[in-house]
Amino acid sequence: MGKIHVLDEHLANQIAAGEVVERPASVVKELVENAVDAGATSIDITIEEGGLSMIRVQDNGSGIEPEDMETAFQRHATSKLLSDRDLFRIASLGFRGEALPSIAAVARVECVSASGDSGLGRRICMEGGQLTADEHAGASQGTDMTVRDLFFNTPARLKYMKSIQTELGHISDYIYRIALAHPGIAFSLTHNGGSLLRTSGTGDRLQVIAAVYGTGTAKAMLPLRGEHADYELNGYISKPELTRASRSALTTVVNGRYIRSFAVQSSLLAAYHTLLPINRYPVAVMEIGMHPGLVDVNVHPSKMEVRFSKEAELKAFVEETARAALGGRRHIPGPESGRGERSGPVYRQEQLRFHQPEPGFAGQPASEPPVGAGAASGGSAAAETAAASAPAAGSAPPRADGARGGASAPARKGPRPAASPPGHGGRPPRRRRRCRPMRRSGFTRPLQAPSAPLPGASPPPPAMRRRLPAPHPRRPAPPPRHTPARRPSALPPAPLARARYRRRTSRVSLPPRRAATRQQPKPPDSRS
Ligand SMILES: Nc1ncnc2c1ncn2[C@@H]1O[C@H](COP(=O)(O)OP(=O)(O)OP(=O)(O)O)[C@@H](O)[C@H]1O
Ligand SMILES: [Mg+2]
Incomplete structure (x- = not known):
């Protein structure tokens, strides 16, 4: 039986x-x-x-x-x-x-x-x-x-x-x-x-992407459109800067059916090539239309796996279409990108005017630039240039001790004037590096102890009087033993570095503590 x-x-x-x-x-x-x-x-x-x-x-x-x-x-x-x-x-x-x-x-x-x-x-x-x-x-x-x-x-x-x-x-x-x-x-x-x-059902796929993934993602999508003798491809793919850690945001639709297709996904990833970081994946919605005879959906009970009769052609078509969608725009900014597009406030570096000793003071010939003037520009010409190129600085008086900051500091951040400032011949004002003129002056001119003043020379300003040591009554001041690179400036440095400067000055340029860098030298006429 x-x-x-x-x-x-x-x-x-x-x-x-x-x-x-x-x-x-x-x-x-x-x-x-x-x-x-x-x-x-x-x-x-x-x-x-x-x-x-x-x-x-x-x-x-x-x-x-x-x-x-x-x-x-x-x-x-x-x-x-x-x-x-x-x-x-x-x-x-x-x-x-x-x-x-x-x-x-x-x-x-x-x-x-x-x-x-x-x-x-x-x-x-x-x-x-x-x-x-x-x-x-x-x-x-x-x-x-x-x-x-x-x-x-x-x-x-x-x-x-x-x-x-x-x-x-x-x-x-x-x-x-x-x-x-x-x-x-x-x-x-x-x-x-x-x-x-x-979802609204209006037919706008981008709206659905925004409803599913958020508006930020929807804004970073590129339209995907391509036609082939056998296939039609529509949808959106994300710009390379928008990536995910997995392939979960890749949606492949064939004739209205959501499917899982490794072949289509790998073609899309091949189109991105090096635009994607390692182990990062884009967001994509690809709708592929084809004749029903070109795809077999009777493969798996879940109906989510299919077989394509011309898979190689389909892969090439998807990769080519996606590459065209990505290639239409520049993804890596070039050197000239962004030029002339600055919309934010433009700040201009003002040039400061420091106190300049009168020519002839402290043994300087009248033709030489005074110690402490800008090394690059030199002399009163530099001061004129600075005054011409910095109208705000002219209106704000420099600090009495010549230090940076003070009353002139707020004038530095003023907006760039609409017209080119005078002294530039119509050229746009050059952005100046913020230099330290007092330090640089030490390179060009060794520190010298003040010798006997020239007849008719005015007494040094208070700042100079504080900084320059008085000559020893019996022996002349020895030459400085330091290297030029470490030579201190004749003018006082910035307030914050003043204490260090004093230490260095007293250590290097001799006059004993007693001779007192801190002592006020007597006015020239009383010394004699
Ligand atoms: N929501 C619906 N509206 C109209 N007709 C429906 C609906 N749901 C089912 N039917 C009818 O019932 C039939 C049987 O549905 P069923 O889902 O069992 O089979 P199928 O959809 O034909 O195939 P499959 O098993 O692959 O889903 C369908 O063919 C359709 O005619
Ligand atoms: Mg059914």
């Missing part, structure tokens, strides 16, 4: 359900795909407890005819395939006729649908694959499908469900993808009363 027999329908449905309904996200996917196939323009998804408690999908599509309601829940019942030839040119998302019976086999399902505007529809309820209710019901056109207590009769499967957040993550991920794939459909996703997504 033979041992082989055909399984009864209920058991067969439960086995098939194991493949089709893997987790709550699978139920959402199948119900939403049915709504898309029905031509809905608005699809509302309501979830409770990560889909384990309740999943409801409402659409305004064509609806199910009242007499088809029960048939729709039978295995291999579909309106999408008519002949075996249709299997090789599938244009709809569903084609197997397995989703509804598989869901009904492992959950409690209520379906209310109306196929016209009469307001009259039909309601049926299924529980564990068994029909529990069948009645007329008032309904507007479309279908309202509610799935409760998923896996209530398969505890082994229920046990392996992850946390609510994990399941919700799978659901929302799918809804985001299908919303990106169909910007013309208004999607809304609600979980435990909270809205997670709402």
Whole structure:
């Protein structure tokens, strides 16, 4: 006696359900795909407890005819395939006729649908694959499908469900993808009363990208458009500066179906080539249109893997189109970029006027530039230039001790005058390096002790008197023993360095402490 027999329908449905309904996200996917196939323009998804408690999908599509309601829940019942030839040119998302019976086999399902505007529809309820209710019901056109207590009769499967957040993550991920794939459909996703997504359904894919990834991401997207003899490519890819740590933001859509395709993704990444850092990935939504005969979707029960009949051509086309989209703009700023585009305030370095001793003081010939004048410009000409190029400095008197800062400091940050300041011959004012004229003067002129003043010379200013040591009454001051690089300036340094300067001066340029760098030298006339 033979041992082989055909399984009864209920058991067969439960086995098939194991493949089709893997987790709550699978139920959402199948119900939403049915709504898309029905031509809905608005699809509302309501979830409770990560889909384990309740999943409801409402659409305004064509609806199910009242007499088809029960048939729709039978295995291999579909309106999408008519002949075996249709299997090789599938244009709809569903084609197997397995989703509804598989869901009904492992959950409690209520379906209310109306196929016209009469307001009259039909309601049926299924529980564990068994029909529990069948009645007329008032309904507007479309279908309202509610799935409760998923896996209530398969505890082994229920046990392996992850946390609510994990399941919700799978659901929302799918809804985001299908919303990106169909910007013309208004999607809304609600979980435990909270809205997670709402798209307008205007057909603007960039708006959906903004709803899913945020406005910042949407602003950093480049349009992707290309045509080929066999393919059409539309969508958006991110600029190279916007990257993610994983490929999760790569969405590939083929004939309206969200798929996972390593081939298409690798072609896109090849187009970015070196524009992407290592282990960083772009954000992309690529919708590829092709004749249904060029793609086989009957590969995996989840219908998310496909096979392309001309994969090499498709890869080359995707890479070329993406490269063209990226190549249209410059991604690395060049040396001339940004020139003339400064819009912020422009600050000008004012030149300070320091106190300048009169010519002839301290043994200097009248023709030589005085110690302490700017080494680069020299003499009174430098002072004139400084005064001409710094009108603000002229109005603000320099500090009496010649130190930087003080009253003239605020004048440095004034805005650049509209016209070129005088003394530049119409050229734009050159940006000057902030130099330290007092220190530099030490390079050009060794420190000299003041000799006898020339007749008629005016007494040194107080600052000079403080700094220059008086000659020893019996022996002349020895020459300085320091190197020119460390030679101190004749004029006082900045206030902050003054103490250090004093130490160095007293250490290097001899006069003993007693001779007192700090002592005020007597006025020249009283010394004699
Ligand atoms: N929301 C809906 N609106 C209109 N018709 C629907 C809807 N959901 C299901 N149907 C009808 O019920 C049939 C059975 O649906 P089911 O999902 O089980 O199979 P399918 O979509 O044809 O194939 P697949 O198993 O690949 O999804 C569909 O062919 C369709 O005619
Ligand atoms: Mg289906």
